[in-house]
Amino acid sequence: GAGVSQTPSNKVTEKGKYVELRCDPISGHTALYWYRQSLGQGPEFLIYFQGTGAADDSGLPNDRFFAVRPEGSVSTLKIQRTERGDSAVYLCASSVTGRTSGSTDTQYFGPGTRLTVL
Amino acid sequence: AQRVTQPEKLLSVFKGAPVELKCNYSYSGSPELFWYVQYSRQRLQLLLRHISRESIKGFTADLNKGETSFHLKKPFAQEEDSAMYYCALRNRDDKIIFGKGTRLHILP
Numbered sequence: 001g002a003g004v005s006q007t008p009s010n011k012v013t014e015k016g017k018y019v020e021l022r023c024d025p026i027s028g029h030t031a032l033y034w035y036r037q038s039l040g041q042g043p044e045f046l047i048y049f050q051g052t053g054a055a056d057d058s059g060l061p062n063d064r065f066f067a068v069r070p071e072g073s074v075s076t077l078k079i080q081r082t083e084r085g086d087s088a089v090y091l092c093a094s095s096v097t098g099r100t101s102g103s104t105d106t107q108y109f110g111p112g113t114r115l116t117v118l
Numbered sequence: 119a120q121r122v123t124q125p126e127k128l129l130s131v132f133k134g135a136p137v138e139l140k141c142n143y144s145y146s147g148s149p150e151l152f153w154y155v156q157y158s159r160q161r162l163q164l165l166l167r168h169i170s171r172e173s174i175k176g177f178t179a180d181l182n183k184g185e186t187s188f189h190l191k192k193p194f195a196q197e198e199d200s201a202m203y204y205c206a207l208r209n210r211d212d213k214i215i216f217g218k219g220t221r222l223h224i225l226p
Contacts, residue, residue, distance in 0.1 A: 042216030109162040
């Protein structure tokens, strides 16, 4: 079946601009995660959705970053006033149930969006 | 501090030789540990997790709580094992913390 998809695959923008990154999770997965992977680093957690609500946004670096998932499926990560330090690969993952008690849910990752801020 | 350390950025191994990718973690409690793999031009995917005690593609990893390690091993490397490998832990808040990764390069 179809996996997690992310669009665009590449995004080049100028410092100060606004960008939106989209994630389409696997159909039926209630949990959705965003990660950021900078060059030479592993993925770093940004935000976790359970259904429509952001259950944990503790990884968002500052208030320029915001994410939504209005219908509990597609999610959009929004970055305002982009800075050069925002350049990274942004990964999305989804899982069937997410952080339920005793869950050992597997997270399935998308291909990522490579964001370059000039 | 909760941390995953992969000391090697790059590991080159001859085909047929044993492979060991090192991973150490820092966590007060009982974490759940994973290895993820990313092959060239493919997405990140789960390779194995310690609670399953499974062998995937010939790889195994044993959790050593005394040494706080979760090294990934394979007795005989194959060319298709060349990839980026990430060790990760899931903490009690269900966050997954990744190491920086080790690039495994299998030499012919």
